[in-house]
Amino acid sequence: MSYESLNIYGLEPHNVPSSLDMSAELSAVSSQVETVPPKLYNVKVVQFWRGEKEPLRPYPLHWAIYVETSPGIGNTYQLVGNQTDYTIDIKLNQPLENSEDSRGSYSVGSVSQAELTELETILPRVDIIHNVPWWNSQDWVDDALRYLKSWGFSDIIGEMELACLQENMCWILECRPGIENAVEFVGDSEDLACILSNRRYAEAHRRYWKVHTDWREVAQELERLAST
Structure with missing residues (x-):
């Protein structure tokens, strides 16, 4: 023109x-125009009390993966059944069941909205082992988190912290009212569990865990330095 x-x-x-x-x-x-960061949802491992084999020796606590999507509401991913018929159970946007049996939770990372949707299709692919006495929901949760990490869920905790997950969950149990620093490990690699120890060993137990925690922090720092 x-x-x-x-x-x-x-x-x-x-x-x-x-x-x-x-x-x-x-x-x-x-x-x-400000860039709005994607919403992240906290991923936790929640443990539930299952009673005791004998006084001061509980059954292995039940573990579940829980993602809170709004206050008091979230998605639960867990095994249900027993050794012969374990299967995965997924409940979306519901309150956490059996909250009265909850014995604490541990944060293992976060997921975006897109990753939250993917969980429903990815977690059913995690292997479920049947008819092996020492294999239970704790093993499935540990395997599931490692599987998510391998699938590129970058905000799930790393290999070293996953290796310490059972210890961290025992620490949480140890802090429950009435238990008071009296949890320890018993058994071997095929029957590892935490039990309630005699209270007279509590001080020695605390010293052991303090040394163990210090060592873990040093190892994590070495891992961080090696990756930089």
Whole structure:
């Protein structure tokens, strides 16, 4: 369009913004628009009391993966059944069941909204072992978290902290009212469990865990330095 034709419509050339001027205006608007970070949901391992084999020796606590999606509401991923018929159970946007049996939880990372949707399709792929006495929901949760990490869920905790997950869950049990620093490990690699120890060993037990925690922090720092 020529300058003459612009004058026919009452427009002067100097009133028509150039493409350069438009780009500058768009750039100024874009710079004022803040980038909204994606919403992240906290992923926790929740443990539940299952009674005792004998006084002061509980059965292995039941573990479940829980993602709170709104206050008091969330998604629960867990095994149900027994050694012969374990199967995965997924409950979405519901209150945590059996909360009266809850014995604490431990945060193991976070997921985005897109990852939260993926959980429903990925977790059923995690292997379930049947008819092996020492294998239970704790093993499934541990395997599930490692599986998510391998699938690129970057905000799930790393290998070293996953290796200490059972210890951390025992620490949480240890802090429950009435237990008071009296949890220890018994058994071997095929029957590892935490039990309630005799209270007269509590001080030695606390010292052991303090040394153990200090060592773990040093190991994590070495891992961090090695990755930089």
